[in-house]
Amino acid sequence: MRVLFAGKEFRRLWDILAPAFHEYETDVAADDELPGKIRDAEVLIVRPMPVDDALLATAGKLRMIQQWGTGAEGMDLDACARRGIYACNVPSRGTGNAESVAEMAIMHMLLLGRRYSRSQEKLNEGKIFTPPGTALWKKKACVIGLGGLGHSIVERLVCLGMNVVGANRTQKEEFWDWGLTEVYPLCDLEKAVAGCRFVILALPLNRETENIIGEPFFRSMERDAFFINVARGGVVVREAFERALENGWIAGAGLDVFWKEPPDAADPLLHHPNVTVTPHVGGVTDASLTGVLNFILQNIARLGRGEKPLSCLNERQLDR
Amino acid sequence: MRVLFAGKEFRRLWDILAPAFHEYETDVAADDELPGKIRDAEVLIVRPMPVDDALLATAGKLRMIQQWGTGAEGMDLDACARRGIYACNVPSRGTGNAESVAEMAIMHMLLLGRRYSRSQEKLNEGKIFTPPGTALWKKKACVIGLGGLGHSIVERLVCLGMNVVGANRTQKEEFWDWGLTEVYPLCDLEKAVAGCRFVILALPLNRETENIIGEPFFRSMERDAFFINVARGGVVVREAFERALENGWIAGAGLDVFWKEPPDAADPLLHHPNVTVTPHVGGVTDASLTGVLNFILQNIARLGRGEKPLSCLNERQLDR
Numbered sequence: 001m002r003v004l005f006a007g008k009e010f011r012r013l014w015d016i017l018a019p020a021f022h023e024y025e026t027d028v029a030a031d032d033e034l035p036g037k038i039r040d041a042e043v044l045i046v047r048p049m050p051v052d053d054a055l056l057a058t059a060g061k062l063r064m065i066q067q068w069g070t071g072a073e074g075m076d077l078d079a080c081a082r083r084g085i086y087a088c089n090v091p092s093r094g095t096g097n098a099e100s101v102a103e104m105a106i107m108h109m110l111l112l113g114r115r116y117s118r119s120q121e122k123l124n125e126g127k128i129f130t131p132p133g134t135a136l137w138k139k140k141a142c143v144i145g146l147g148g149l150g151h152s153i154v155e156r157l158v159c160l161g162m163n164v165v166g167a168n169r170t171q172k173e174e175f176w177d178w179g180l181t182e183v184y185p186l187c188d189l190e191k192a193v194a195g196c197r198f199v200i201l202a203l204p205l206n207r208e209t210e211n212i213i214g215e216p217f218f219r220s221m222e223r224d225a226f227f228i229n230v231a232r233g234g235v236v237v238r239e240a241f242e243r244a245l246e247n248g249w250i251a252g253a254g255l256d257v258f259w260k261e262p263p264d265a266a267d268p269l270l271h272h273p274n275v276t277v278t279p280h281v282g283g284v285t286d287a288s289l290t291g292v293l294n295f296i297l298q299n300i301a302r303l304g305r306g307e308k309p310l311s312c313l314n315e316r317q318l319d320r
Numbered sequence: 321m322r323v324l325f326a327g328k329e330f331r332r333l334w335d336i337l338a339p340a341f342h343e344y345e346t347d348v349a350a351d352d353e354l355p356g357k358i359r360d361a362e363v364l365i366v367r368p369m370p371v372d373d374a375l376l377a378t379a380g381k382l383r384m385i386q387q388w389g390t391g392a393e394g395m396d397l398d399a400c401a402r403r404g405i406y407a408c409n410v411p412s413r414g415t416g417n418a419e420s421v422a423e424m425a426i427m428h429m430l431l432l433g434r435r436y437s438r439s440q441e442k443l444n445e446g447k448i449f450t451p452p453g454t455a456l457w458k459k460k461a462c463v464i465g466l467g468g469l470g471h472s473i474v475e476r477l478v479c480l481g482m483n484v485v486g487a488n489r490t491q492k493e494e495f496w497d498w499g500l501t502e503v504y505p506l507c508d509l510e511k512a513v514a515g516c517r518f519v520i521l522a523l524p525l526n527r528e529t530e531n532i533i534g535e536p537f538f539r540s541m542e543r544d545a546f547f548i549n550v551a552r553g554g555v556v557v558r559e560a561f562e563r564a565l566e567n568g569w570i571a572g573a574g575l576d577v578f579w580k581e582p583p584d585a586a587d588p589l590l591h592h593p594n595v596t597v598t599p600h601v602g603g604v605t606d607a608s609l610t611g612v613l614n615f616i617l618q619n620i621a622r623l624g625r626g627e628k629p630l631s632c633l634n635e636r637q638l639d640r
Contacts, residue, residue: 107430135607159479287455
């Protein structure tokens with residue numbers, strides 16, 4: 001089987017990838033090499049990037065496109081299906097991605113609740129600062145978006161003894177097994193965040209969710225509440241977020257994602273006293289690297305055995 | 321009922337204490353006022369301090385000494401019993417204390433695993449630093465000390481998907497209900513920490529535990545492991561800990577407690593690149609303030625109704 005990695009970023013991982021894929025013929029294609037190299041590839045492994053019909057037209061032997069991770073927004077699923085190509089991603093939960101990002105959400109909650117930045121600032125000034133903190137235990141939290149990531153956050157916050165409510169586009173029976181006390185539709189976010197000291201955003205970015213978090217949302221949050229974004233910057237209206245901080249509509253925020261990435265290190269939001277920042281590394285862990293790699297290896301092995309690959313995003317279209 | 325608070329620190333909490341204790345006659349005694357004011361007190365509420373027979377000799381009406389918190393090392397339990405005085409503390413678990421300290425342990429684990437300090441340093445230099453982090457999920461952790469605090473840490477780490485082993489002086493059946501995979505006696509700490517990426521110290525400080533964590537312990541830890549102390553500085557030999565950092569026997573440490581408290585802000589350990597620091601604020605949260613207060617109010621109410629108070633430390637001696 002010939003496996004092509006699209007994007008020179010994969011070269012940085014080559015020490016790990018080469019031994020893991022030793023059974024296959026592998027190659028890496030930088031963007032300009034892709035149209036040439038894709039001709040012989042049977043499996044294409046991609047980072048977030050556009051995969052359209054024009055590219056597929058040159059890929060006569062391709063049987064599967066495998067996203068390296070969850071976000072497969074760039075793939076034209078119908079075009080893949082028309083050519084009989086499986087389009088797969090890696091599920092976030094169980095592969096270390098959702099679990100790692102959920103841990104990052106908790107880190108931001110703790111940093112904000114314990115006023116860690118201020119305490120470090122004081123330490124660097126030579127002062128011992130011991131502010132009373134806000135415990136997570138018994139507080140109310142709202143998790144917005146109940147997919148794989150939201151699920152991983154909810155189960156952790158419930159275990160930490162929090163009262164957790166959720167918000168999601170669709171309502172599913174299984175939500176009640178997670179320990180959520182209430183579940184709201186996305187049109188009721190203002191109600192969902194009432195009484196919550198922590199609000200965690202875990203929505204995917206798409207046409208429905210873009211800019212869904214605006215001024216009315218922040219105005220309806222409690223003034224002593226913290227807003228955590230481990231999803232995507234584009235779900236939030238930046239100007240509304242800035243106004244919320246300026247006007248004290250919220251107590252602070254923890255951001256793992258930004259409107260432009262990587263963020264500009266001089267961006268004042270990255271140095272705001274009530275904002276904690278990590279530069280989109282929620283999912284960048286040893287666990288998710290191993291988890292994604294193993295999932296992909298198993299998926300290629302399935303294909304090799306003539307089985308359907310897992311986490312296939314265009315199964316419906318292929319069945320037609 | 322006349323309730324006396326021993327220590328002027330309680331004056332700082334008076335806005336909260338006065339309304340909470342409005343049913344009782346209350347007073348605060350600074351150290352030098354205590355021998356005089358204790359004569360009329362029926363309940364004495366104390367911070368960590370010596371309570372010996374000489375003090376009790378002047379306390380003719382005293383029925384209960386109630387520790388504000390868990391650590392009642394200063395109380396002479398026998399002396400209290402001989403005079404028919406209940407000596408009580410506040411249990412750590414269920415009152416927000418153990419829960420808050422457990423959250424602090426997790427914060428240190430996350431900060432270390434994600435290299436947060438380095439990432440903040442880089443940010444202040446105007447650089448975006450995105451190191452691959454160490455997830456907690458599926459890693460092995462060892463919790464040393466399985467009392468109320470240890471229990472609260474174990475249940476949280478199990479929920480985070482960690483493989484958790486414990487170490488404790490005595491072995492109890494209930495440990496197996498907590499989700500621990502192995503439990504070691506304290507004489508086998510070197511075995512307990514084998515293969516662990518995180519080691520969390522949750523032992524009380526007493527004659528048996530003082531300096532129990534020394535050079536052989538740190539040498540037996542994994543070189544990529546983090547050591548978290550949310551217990552007491554005195555359980556650890558400082559020189560051995562410093563050598564462990566210097567020689568790379570451990571990858572780093574998170575300290576909420578110190579050998580001298582408050583720590584000296586100029587102490588180089590507080591500014592070590594591989595050490596995260598919080599100045600003994602693990603239990604200083606809104607949750608534990610409320611929890612301790614409510615427990616004490618209920619205990620005084622029990623006494624008033626002629627019932628035995630809860631969390632009585634000298635019950636055995638009183639029964640003789």
